[in-house]
Amino acid sequence: MENHSTGATPVAVILGSKSDLETVKPCFDTLKRFGVPFEAHIMSAHRTPGAVSSFASSAKENGVRVIIAAAGKAAHLGGFIAAHTTLPVIGLPIKSSTLDGLDSLLSIVQMPSGIPVATVAIDGSANAALLAIEMLALSDNELADKLTADRKAMEEGVMKKDAELQSELCL
Numbered sequence: 258m259e260n261h262s263t264g265a266t267p268v269a270v271i272l273g274s275k276s277d278l279e280t281v282k283p284c285f286d287t288l289k290r291f292g293v294p295f296e297a298h299i300m301s302a303h304r305t306p307g308a309v310s311s312f313a314s315s316a317k318e319n320g321v322r323v324i325i326a327a328a329g330k331a332a333h334l335g336g337f338i339a340a341h342t343t344l345p346v347i348g349l350p351i352k353s354s355t356l357d358g359l360d361s362l363l364s365i366v367q368m369p370s371g372i373p374v375a376t377v378a379i380d381g382s383a384n385a386a387l388l389a390i391e392m393l394a395l396s397d398n399e400l401a402d403k404l405t406a407d408r409k410a411m412e413e414g415v416m417k418k419d420a421e422l423q424s425e426l427c428l
């Protein structure tokens with residue numbers, strides 16, 4: 258499993274299964290693009306509950322600052338992690354079932370009061386990373402500047418496409 262640990266990994270990405278890996282790759286790519294060190298592990302709330310409990314309970318003292326939990330079906334991974342730590346947890350619902358991921362989404366987003374899990378879109382892998390980066394950027398000006406530059410590049414990309422469309426329509 259991919260591990261970009263430099264000793265201090267502010268972001269930990271937990272996958273409920275190896276079968277989630279392809280969907281989570283844009284999350285890894287985005288964290289790499291911003292130069293944010295991360296660690297990634299496959300752990301399951303129902304298949305390896307002890308490992309998840311141990312990881313989540315010690316994550317804060319180990320230097321993790323935000324946790325991304327990717328899971329599908331009855332996706333209790335994020336909530337289970339959040340129950341063991343006060344670090345912010347971002348849930349990434351994976352479209353891995355016959356229900357098109359709606360089961361994953363609702364399992365993650367509908368946390369009972371007291372234990373929040375911030376939830377991105379079904380298969381919203383890149384946004385999970387961006388949200389984690391935004392949290393880190395609250396106390397990291399360099400990262401905040403990178404986010405601003407990224408937004409600017411995105412804006413310019415859309416404007417360029419619009420200009421191309423206008424040219425096409427004029428033909």
Ligand code: RP5
Pocket residue numbers: 272273274275276277301327328329330331351353
């Ligand atoms: C969840 O169940 C995983 O996150 C995965 O999305 C889904 C199916 O897991 P596998 O049966 O493919 O291992 O725990």
